[in-house]
Amino acid sequence: MEKLAIRASRPSVFCSLPGLGGNSQRRRPPSDVFLKLPAENRKIVANSASFHSISAVNVSAQASLTADFPALSETNLKERRVNGKEKAENIIWHESSICRCDRQQLLQQKGCVIWITGLSGSGKSTIACALSKALFERGKLTYTLDGDNVRHGLNRDLTFKSEHRTENIRRIGEVAKLFADVGVICIASLISPYRRDRDACRSLLPEGDFVEVFMDVPLHVCESRDPKGLYKLARAGKIKGFTGIDDPYEAPLNCEVLLKHTGDDSSCLPRQMAENIISYLQNKGYLEG
Ligand SMILES: Nc1ncnc2c1ncn2[C@@H]1O[C@H](COP(=O)(O)OS(=O)(=O)O)[C@@H](OP(=O)(O)O)[C@H]1O
Ligand SMILES: Nc1ncnc2c1ncn2[C@@H]1O[C@H](COP(=O)(O)OP(=O)(O)O)[C@@H](O)[C@H]1O
Numbered sequence: 001m002e003k004l005a006i007r008a009s010r011p012s013v014f015c016s017l018p019g020l021g022g023n024s025q026r027r028r029p030p031s032d033v034f035l036k037l038p039a040e041n042r043k044i045v046a047n048s049a050s051f052h053s054i055s056a057v058n059v060s061a062q063a064s065l066t067a068d069f070p071a072l073s074e075t076n077l078k079e080r081r082v083n084g085k086e087k088a089e090n091i092i093w094h095e096s097s098i099c100r101c102d103r104q105q106l107l108q109q110k111g112c113v114i115w116i117t118g119l120s121g122s123g124k125s126t127i128a129c130a131l132s133k134a135l136f137e138r139g140k141l142t143y144t145l146d147g148d149n150v151r152h153g154l155n156r157d158l159t160f161k162s163e164h165r166t167e168n169i170r171r172i173g174e175v176a177k178l179f180a181d182v183g184v185i186c187i188a189s190l191i192s193p194y195r196r197d198r199d200a201c202r203s204l205l206p207e208g209d210f211v212e213v214f215m216d217v218p219l220h221v222c223e224s225r226d227p228k229g230l231y232k233l234a235r236a237g238k239i240k241g242f243t244g245i246d247d248p249y250e251a252p253l254n255c256e257v258l259l260k261h262t263g264d265d266s267s268c269l270p271r272q273m274a275e276n277i278i279s280y281l282q283n284k285g286y287l288e289g
Contacts, residue, residue, distance in 0.1 A: 103183035108289040109140050111180035113173075113205060114277060116189040117198060117252065118215030119244045120230060121222035123270065124189035127215065127259065130274040131187055138278075140287060143179050145172050147190025160241050166197050173201030180209055185286065193243050195250040208284065213277060214252045217261040219244045256280060 104110050114131065116124045125146055132142040150172055151158065158164040169192045179186035192198050202210040222244065223231040234242030241247040257280050259273045266272065281287050 100181055100183060105289045107141055107183045109183060109185060110209075110286045110288070111183040112185055112209045112211060112281070112286050113176040113180050113201070114185065114187045114211045114213060114281075115176075115192070115198065115201065116187065116213045116215060117192045117255075118217060119219060119222045119249055120191060120242075121225045121227065122215035122217040122261075123259075123273075124191075124215055126270045127213070127273050127277075128187045128189040130270040131277055134271070134274045134278060135185060138287070140185060141183075142185045142187055144187040144189065145176060145179075147172070147192075150175075150190075160243075160247070162194070162247075165191075165193065169194070169197040169201060173197075173204055176201070177204045180205060185281070191243050191249070193247065193249045195252065198252070211257065211277075211280065212252055212255040213257040213259060214255040215259050215261075216251070221261055 100111065116128055118124050125148070128144045128146060132144055135142050147168070151168070154175070155168050155171060158168045169190065172188050172190060176186045176188045188201075192201075198212065202212070204210075226232060230239060230242065231245065233239045234245040243249050257277055259276065261268060278287075
């Protein structure tokens with residue numbers, strides 16, 4: 001058994017080819033793929049012009065190899081895919097010596113996710129800001145993941161078609177979960193128009209740690225606010241697939257906090273709405289260690 005080092009064009013590739021012999025996965029510097037192969041198979045792989053097609057990056061050009069490597073058969077590859085993409089194997093969870101409860105004790109609060117959903121212009125970012133400020137003043141640590149902002153970085157490869165929105169929400173849900181694990185009160189404010197996607201994020205967290213806040217503001221109110229002029233563009237047909245205009249928004253059925261637009265200025269003040277969320281957190285014990 002020998003090791004083959006082959007340069008791959010993509011960074012951080014961890015190669016895993018079950019059936020090719022032993023533990024074929026090694027952590028290596030980016031752009032190197034290391035394989036342990038039985039000597040008799042080495043030639044086939046080394047001669048393959050599209051080697052990294054079998055290196056967990058791109059499986060489309062590997063058909064000719066499947067005869068030699070049954071582990072790469074179509075059925076097997078299907079089993080190794082998640083959401084149509086190939087899934088890494090042989091990854092093992094490492095426990096940390098400091099646990100979530102230690103961090104929560106340190107911070108004197110409990111990690112959770114405040115998920116603010118609603119139409120564009122419903123006031124998600126405003127309430128997220130008011131909430132983080134009010135909690136900060138009480139000595140509580142928050143971090144806000146705003147849909148618009150995350151789309152400038154982590155999610156800059158995503159558009160607004162439905163499968164991209166789903167991926168946007170999934171990634172933000174996973175990041176929010178990490179923040180909650182740190183012990184931080186993570187405020188995620190994004191339209192997140194599909195119930196199924198929000199429920200999927202809820203299911204990532206322990207019971208109670210996902211607090212869904214619905215900005216229940218009628219479309220005509222959001223449209224009259226239109227701070228970015230996007231509704232106007234959508235009505236003019238210049239933006240396609242705009243939520244509430246020609247793309248769906250599915251309101252929550254059972255959210256933890258409902259912030260309903262009543263038209264009454266005093267109860268609809270962002271600061272007052274933030275206090276409603278804080279009361280909820282206080283009652284549930286999230287503001288103590
Ligand atoms: N087609 C379309 N539909 C809805 N919104 C659009 C669209 N194109 C751009 N924008 C702007 O992007 C912001 C929404 O991003 P999100 O990440 O929150 O959306 S989603 O959760 O993936 O649906 C949203 O920000 P907010 O107004 O703060 O909600 C818009 O400013
Ligand atoms: N509670 C509120 N009452 C009145 N206007 C509000 C309220 N919350 C937000 N706004 C205004 O509505 C507009 C959209 O708010 P924003 O927080 O950007 O919404 P979203 O993040 O949902 O798009 C802004 O001009 C903001 O000042």
